Amino acid sequence: MVSGNYGTLFGHNMTRNIRFxxxxxxxxxxxxxxxxxxxxxxxxxxxxFARKYYAQGIDEILYMDCVAxxxxxxxxxxxxxxxxxxxxxxxxxxxxxRSVEDVAAAxxxxxxxxxxxxxxxxxxxxxxxxxxxxxxxxxxxxxxxKKTDYNKWEVYYDNGREKTAMDVIxxxxxxxxxxxxxxxxxxxxxxxxxxxxxxxxxxxxSSVVQIPIIASGGIGSLHDIEEALTQSHVDAxxxxxxxxxxxxxxxxxxxxxxxxxxxxxRCVDNITI
Numbered sequence: 444m445v446s447g448n449y450g451t452l453f454g455h456n457m458t459r460n461i462r463f464x465x466x467x468x469x470x471x472x473x474x475x476x477x478x479x480x481x482x483x484x485x486x487x488x489x490x491x492f493a494r495k496y497y498a499q500g501i502d503e504i505l506y507m508d509c510v511a512x513x514x515x516x517x518x519x520x521x522x523x524x525x526x527x528x529x530x531x532x533x534x535x536x537x538x539x540x541r542s543v544e545d546v547a548a549a550x551x552x553x554x555x556x557x558x559x560x561x562x563x564x565x566x567x568x569x570x571x572x573x574x575x576x577x578x579x580x581x582x583x584x585x586x587x588x589k590k591t592d593y594n595k596w597e598v599y600y601d602n603g604r605e606k607t608a609m610d611v612i613x614x615x616x617x618x619x620x621x622x623x624x625x626x627x628x629x630x631x632x633x634x635x636x637x638x639x640x641x642x643x644x645x646x647x648x649s650s651v652v653q654i655p656i657i658a659s660g661g662i663g664s665l666h667d668i669e670e671a672l673t674q675s676h677v678d679a680x681x682x683x684x685x686x687x688x689x690x691x692x693x694x695x696x697x698x699x700x701x702x703x704x705x706x707x708x709r710c711v712d713n714i715t716i
Contacts (some may be wrong), residue, residue, distance in 0.1 A: 459705055459706055459707060460678070460706075460707045460708075461672060461678060461679065461680070461700065461706050461707070461708060462502040462503060462657075462678065462679035462680075462708075463501060463502050463503075463679070463680055463682065463693065463696060463697075463700075463708075464501065464502060464503040464504070464505050464657060464679050464680065464681040464682065465492070465493065465496040465501045465503070465504050465505065465681075465682060465683070465686055466505045466507065466659060466681040466682060466683040467489045467492060467493060467504065467505065467506050467507065467683070468507045468509045468683065469489050469506055469507065469508050469509065469519060469522065469538075470485075470508075470509055470510050472488065472489075472522065473485045473486070473487070473488070473489070474486045474487055474488065474489040474492055474687070475509065476635065476683060476684060476687055486687055489506065489522055490522060490525055490526050492686075492687065493506075493526050493530055494526075494529065494530060496686060496693065497529075497530045497531075497532060499692070499693040499694065500693055500694075500697065501532065501693060502532060502533075502679075502708075502709065503532055503533040503534070503535065503679075504526070504530065504532065504533075504534050504535070505534075505535045505537065505558070505627070505657075505681055506519050506522065506523060506526075506534065506535070506536050506537070506538075507537045507538050507558070507585075508536075508537070508538025508539050509538060509602050510538075510602070519536050519538065519539075519549075520536075520548060520549065520552040521552070523536055523549070523552050523553050523554055524552040524553050526553065527552075527553030533555045533556065534553060534554050534555055534556075535554065535555065535556040535557065535558050535583055535627075536549045536554040536556075536557055536558070537557065537558030537559070537560070537583070537585050537627070538558075538602075540557045540558070540559045540562060541561075541562040541569075542562070542569070543569075543572050543573060543576050543577075545557075546573050546576075546577060546581070547577075550577065550581070555581070556580070556581050556582075556583050556625070557573070557581060557582070557583060558583040558584075558585040558627050559573070559582070559583070559584060559585060560584070560585035560586065560587060560600050561600040561601055563584060563585075563618070564598065564600045564607055564609070564614075565600075567617060567618075567621055568621070570582060570584065570618055570621040570622055570623050571621045571622050573622075574621070574622030574623065574624065575622065578624070579622050579623065579624030580624045580625070581624065582622060582623050582624050582625075583623070583624065583625045583626070583627050583657075584615075584618040584623040584625070584626050584627070585626075585627040585629070586598060586611060586614065586615065586618075586626060586627065586628050586629065586648075587599040587600060587602070587603050587629050587631050588611045588628065588629065588630055588631060588641075588644055589603070589606075589630075589631045589632055590630075590632055590641065590644070594643060594647060595610065596610070596611040596612075596644055596647075597609065597610070597611065598610070598611055598614050599631055603631040603634075611644070611647075611648065612647055612648060612651060615648050615651065615652050616651060616652065619652050619653070619654055623654060624654055624655075625654055625655045625656075625657065626648065626652065626654060626655070626656050626657065627657045627659060627681065628644065628645065628648055628656055628657065628658055628659060628677075629659040629660045629681075630644055630659070630660035630661060631660070632660075633660040633661030634659070634660035634661065635660075635683075635684060636661055636663070637661065637662065637663025637664075637667075637684045637685065637690070638661060638663055639661050639662075639663065639666075639667045639670065640658055640660060640661040640662065640667060640670070640671045641660070641661065642670060642671065642674050642675055645658050645671060645674075645675035645677050646674065646675040646676065649675050649676035649677050650675075650676060655678040655679065656675075656676070656677040656678055656679070657677070657678070657679040657680075657681050658671050658675070658677040658679065658680050658681065659681035662680060662682050662683075662684065662685050663684065663685060663690065664685070664690070664691070665691065665695065665696065665699050668680055668696060668699070669699070672706065
């Protein structure tokens with residue numbers, strides 16, 4: 444669960460809090476990475492990466508079981524329980540969360556939030572049930588979006604395998620009305636490409652809801668981070684490829700953010716930037 448001390452807020456005249464999140468996609472007991480949620484490649488043990496990012500000053504860790512919905516189970520709980528022995532930042536668990544009982548199990552193993560996609564699409568009332576029982580801050584709606592036309596995106600589920608015919612903007616508004624406290628917004632088109640985010644998608648959703656948006660899918664450079672944060676109203680950036688392959692160091696990202704005049708970041712006390 445969340446604990447630990449955070450250091451001084453950096454910069455001057457900052458008005459907007461931003462977070463950097465390490466996204467760990469997991470299959471079985473392996474960290475994996477794909478392109479557009481397919482062609483998955485094994486990279487190692489997820490908690491080895493999680494501990495590394497924690498030591499470097501990441502704000503949050505996001506664990507996603509990428510095959511949980513397909514096989515109707517979640518295998519992350521033991522991994523999360525192990526992580527919380529020496530990782531003291533917010534942890535979100537996604538994949539295979541189908542009921543309030545599943546949420547309770549995730550929280551009891553050390554998660555602070557859950558990200559729900561498939562089960563919420565099939566039963567939107569689950570959003571209300573989770574937010575009422577555990578608080579809206581615990582209920583993260585995971586949206587997997589594929590572009591269909593100019594300024595139009597369709598909601599997908601089952602790790603980008605199944606289409607819904609639902610409009611992403613419409614679904615985001617419904618989720619907020621039901622009590623979602625945060626949205627994890629993943630562009631399936633951009634995910635794993637390291638060629639930049641779908642800025643139009645990020646702005647379209649962040650401009651119509653008043654809850655935090657985590658942008659996911661496409662980060663490959665500092666320029667991509669800058670573009671996402673300056674051209675949309677998202678609150679957090681989820682990163683996988685650039686961290687896993689050491690394309691970017693968190694220290695580089697922190698230095699960039701500190702030098703901006705309108706962003707406020709937080710870093711763990713023992714991290715030197």
